[in-house]
Amino acid sequence: MIRRKSLLLVVLLLGPAAMSKAQTDKISEYSSSQGCCLNGIANGSDGAMWFTAGYVIGRLTTSGEFSYYPSQATPQGPIAAGPDGALWFTASNASVGSIGRITTAGDVTLFPTPTIGSFPQGITAGPDGAIWFTESGANN
Numbered sequence: 001m002i003r004r005k006s007l008l009l010v011v012l013l014l015g016p017a018a019m020s021k022a023q024t025d026k027i028s029e030y031s032s033s034q035g036c037c038l039n040g041i042a043n044g045s046d047g048a049m050w051f052t053a054g055y056v057i058g059r060l061t062t063s064g065e066f067s068y069y070p071s072q073a074t075p076q077g078p079i080a081a082g083p084d085g086a087l088w089f090t091a092s093n094a095s096v097g098s099i100g101r102i103t104t105a106g107d108v109t110l111f112p113t114p115t116i117g118s119f120p121q122g123i124t125a126g127p128d129g130a131i132w133f134t135e136s137g138a139n140n
Contacts, residue, residue, distance in 0.1 A: 030064050040078035045085040046104040052079050052089050057102050069106045073098050078122055083129045090120035099133055
């Protein structure tokens with residue numbers, strides 16, 4: 001069994017008529033030695049792909065260049081593009097869950113979840129312009 005210690009992002013590029021023409025599809029792989037445990041990926045307002053991995057938030061340009069942004073909390077899973085142009089992600093720090101926001105300039109802000117003991121799991125931008133998230137493990 002072969003195990004990779006690097007982060008691997010795979011991109012499937014589809015041509016205009018790709019739904020019916022498999023020969024026009026192209027798969028590209030990008031690997032990085034930073035982070036681990038890729039959990040989510042989203043298209044940023046800057047045209048790059050943003051992802052959560054281990055203790056970092058990563059950015060990958062379409063030319064294959066990586067950038068990494070540490071967070072005070074561990075990005076746990078999904079990342080979503082917000083209506084404000086920033087990327088939003090779920091995170092935890094010891095026993096405290098939080099929602100994180102990172103701008104395309106790399107500025108990170110954390111917001112604690114309102115429920116004690118909760119761990120946010122999923123996140124998305126809603127049609128109302130708000131950021132919605134799910135949580136588990138809450139002690140009510």
